[in-house]
Amino acid sequence: MIGVFHFDLLQQSDGARRGVFHTPRGDVQTPTFMPVGTVGTVKGLTIDQVAATGAEIILGNTYHLRLRPGHETVAKLGGLHAMCGWEGPILTDSGGFQVFSLGALNKVTEQAATFRSHLDGAKIVLTPEHSIEIQQALGSDIAMVLDHVIALPASAAEVEDALARSIRWAKRCREAADRPEQALFAIVQGGLDPVLRQQCATELASMPFEGYAVGGLSVGETPEEMYATAGVTTRHLPAEKPRYLMGVGTPRDLIENIARGIDMFDCVMPTRNGRNALAFTDEGPLKLRNAVHREDLRPIMDDCPCLACRHSRGYLRHLFNAGEMLGPILLSHHNLMYYSRLMQQARAAIEQDRFAEFANSKLRGWGYEPVPCG
Structure with a gap:
């Protein structure tokens, strides 16, 4: 039986994939690029101008919208779609990237990532369950699991620790998510180690997610290292699910990674x-x-x-x-x-x-x- 969200792989050529990701708010032709609307706006453009570029899906950010105007406020304004006027699908990042980018302002434990707001220093405790709660309040069509992102290069112990925590957090996010109209994507970690990438991809692929992302890249590695790692990772992900490379990148990055089986990008x-x-x-x-x-x-x-x-x-x-x-x-x-x-x-x-x-x-x-x- 076809679910609310499903992916059709239509054709392949030289490693690249042509597909369609079907969502309740419309189809997304892949490969695709998602303009980033971090706080409910693609910076500098009206939503009609964004649509005129040919974009079919945009991205919002859990952490930033949690700070302002607040996910409760977004919900009272009708959800992220109504608030910003975008009628197509929206993907929301989980806040996991802020574990990396705001490293000086946070502490990561098994239970949660504890932040100091970059705006006013207020304490924020972001658990996997709270990340899902925020994304459900925002009303996005695709929610991302909360993962543990670390800078590269990193020691083997640090990479393995972040990978294992990301898998455990993914399970907690899956258990917390209860909106059938919102897809949930898992995120593969593992640094630049092909064995760890395979391990993480295989474990996550055994769980019922609607899509899979390649995370933890574009965080200090070379382009060639990124391409190689993306290629290794996609080989261990289900062919019948969309693959999303997070936070990437230049036009060259997009073409090189499409050749390695990636379907979705944002940057x-x-x-x-x-x-x-x-x-x-x-x-x-x-x-x-x-x-x-x-x-x-x-x-x-x-x-x-x-x-x-x-x-x-x-x-x-x-x-x-x-x-x-x-x-x-x-x-x-x-x-x-x-x-x-x-x-x-x-x-x-x-x-x-x-x-x-x-x-x-x-x-x-x-x-x-x-x-x-x-």
């Missing part, structure tokens, strides 16, 4: 770089503050339908140099559109069984030569 990079005058293109990043663009009449890309590409590079440079808020808005829209179109192109290449050819063409354009491995 702040498109909007963060957009706010800092960097535009992604098929020829590599374009730094629009540079003087070479002062009198350039060309758009960022000739064939791009985004809001920024209706204007010249010279005008965009002027907006940034003049401190006008329109500059970051336009470039954020361009970068999200670029990522969305990259995913559309990847899906088409997989359907035509020419993903390796497509990937190598993109990599060469960005200045890279390696061939993605299937």
Whole structure:
């Protein structure tokens, strides 16, 4: 019997997967990129502008929404969808990444991660059960289990400890989750050790989750180490469930990891770089503050339908140099559109069984030569 959430694997090409993740709020075509709306907004853009980029699913963050406006307030405002006006699926991170990113402000025990708010220093105790409680109040379509993320490199003992705790916390999250309209994804840890990654993936795959994420990457390792670890991990995950690589990354990262069987991505990079005058293109990043663009009449890309590409590079440079808020808005829209179109192109290449050819063409354009491995 097909459940409320299910994944259809439609085709494979050179290690890449073309699929559809079905949710009550709509289908998500994969591979896909999820714009990050940490506190209920994709920074700098209206929700209609986000939708116009082609995005089908966005991301929110449990920790940040727990702090403000508070998950109870979000629930009283009708849930995260109603509050921000997004009608499609939403995935919420569990707060596990803050175990890593706010390391100086937290303490991790078997029971919980205890935080000091980065806003006012207030004490917050985040247990696996409380993470699920918050995400259910937010009303997201996909909730993530609470995991223990550590920085790399790390000792074998530290990696094994975080892995074992992440598995135990995943079980607690599974037991606490009681909303059939909310999917729950587990998160594979294990550092860069292929044996530990296999162990964690195998244990989590034996549990009834609707999807599986590759976590604990993009935390200090090299790109090549990330790609190798993602490839090892996906080989031990169920083919019939979606695979999500958390917090990644550059256009190259997306293409390399699609080749290794990843279906879903999220990252702040498109909007963060957009706010800092960097535009992604098929020829590599374009730094629009540079003087070479002062009198350039060309758009960022000739064939791009985004809001920024209706204007010249010279005008965009002027907006940034003049401190006008329109500059970051336009470039954020361009970068999200670029990522969305990259995913559309990847899906088409997989359907035509020419993903390796497509990937190598993109990599060469960005200045890279390696061939993605299937």
